Amino acid sequence: MSINASRSPEYVARALLAFLEIWPPVDLSTIVRKIGLSVVNVPSDFEGALVRIENRPKGVIGLRTGMSKRRRRFTIAHEIGHYVLPGHGISRAFCSKKRIGLLGKSTNEFESAANQFAGEFLLPRKAVSAMIGELGVSIDTCELVSECFQTSLTAAAVRCVELSDVWVALVESRNGVVRQVKRGDRFKDYVPINKKFGSEALANELSENQLHKQGMVPAWAWIRIESTSLKIMEDSFLIPKYNRVLTLLSEMT
Ligand SMILES: [Zn+2]
Structure with missing residues (x-):
């Protein structure tokens, strides 16, 4: 070849x-x-x-x-x-x-x-795109993708975000501090890196007893924005072994 x-x-x-x-x-x-x-x-x-x-x-x-x-x-x-x-x-x-x-x-x-x-x-584009087209981008979808293709949850989540055609970003954090961000093509907002996320973020509530939390939060908890009233969907998952939290930020549905 x-x-x-x-x-x-x-x-x-x-x-x-x-x-x-x-x-x-x-x-x-x-x-x-x-x-x-x-x-x-x-x-x-x-x-x-x-x-x-x-x-x-x-x-x-x-x-x-x-x-x-x-x-x-x-x-x-x-x-x-x-x-x-x-x-x-x-x-x-x-x-x-x-x-x-x-x-x-x-x-x-x-x-x-x-x-x-x-x-x-x-994680082939065609197959992953079909899955997120059917299921949307969420931690649950990312877990399913990681199981189907035998990859880490992080790799599956990055792929879901980069192949998505909606406003969505993946944030990796440790100890309340944002470490890395992967933005989907339509996500033009700024998530400050090496800064603590806001006190209203659901990621603050995760522990070994509650690994996963999803719900609406004020947008300012994660992104730099003037509005104090805009809300976004946060879907956060704690990986205790590595003390890392993966968070998907998306528009409310
Ligand atoms: Zn290499």
């Missing part, structure tokens, strides 16, 4: 899946074998690595030992991206934890492309 260098990472992901006749949720062990890769676990500082075998269409993916099953899947897909994307023909790639994932923008174009590839490879 030869790939035109001008094709997007998403296009290459779709083409590779079609070429291998594999459908989601993708069986990564079959794919890595078919394209000449093997996977080894190594105690390491990096999250994932790709080492090509010189002059042969083969390579080895190295994974940091101890990562979760779904994190492994995303990391393998990311390294497959480095292996097949045009222009990534370097002999070795070592990828740090913060550079692998859909949330947050990598300033490195190769890492960014490998993440886009992995996003489409594991």
Whole structure:
């Protein structure tokens, strides 16, 4: 299979899946074998690595030992991206934890492309769009998507937001402070980063006894806005293991 260098990472992901006749949720062990890769676990500082075998269409993916099953899947897909994307023909790639994932923008174009590839490879636009078209974007939908495609809730939520055609954003926070924001195409408002969200946010009420909360809140609790009366829908979910809260902000329905 030869790939035109001008094709997007998403296009290459779709083409590779079609070429291998594999459908989601993708069986990564079959794919890595078919394209000449093997996977080894190594105690390491990096999250994932790709080492090509010189002059042969083969390579080895190295994974940091101890990562979760779904994190492994995303990391393998990311390294497959480095292996097949045009222009990534370097002999070795070592990828740090913060550079692998859909949330947050990598300033490195190769890492960014490998993440886009992995996003489409594991969470295909066509299938995810059909699900959110039917169910809308909510934490419940994101959980269903993550189960169907065997990804983390965060990866599923990012994909749901970026493929949505309504006003919606995903916010990741820790200890009441906004860390990262993924805005859908129609979400033009500003969510301050590295600032505490408002006292009226439902995310303040989450605990190990109540992981999920949904309801209307004043828009100012999350976004920079003049109006004190406008309300928006907040759908927040606590991931206790990582002490992270994922919040979807959307218009009231
Ligand atoms: Zn990488």
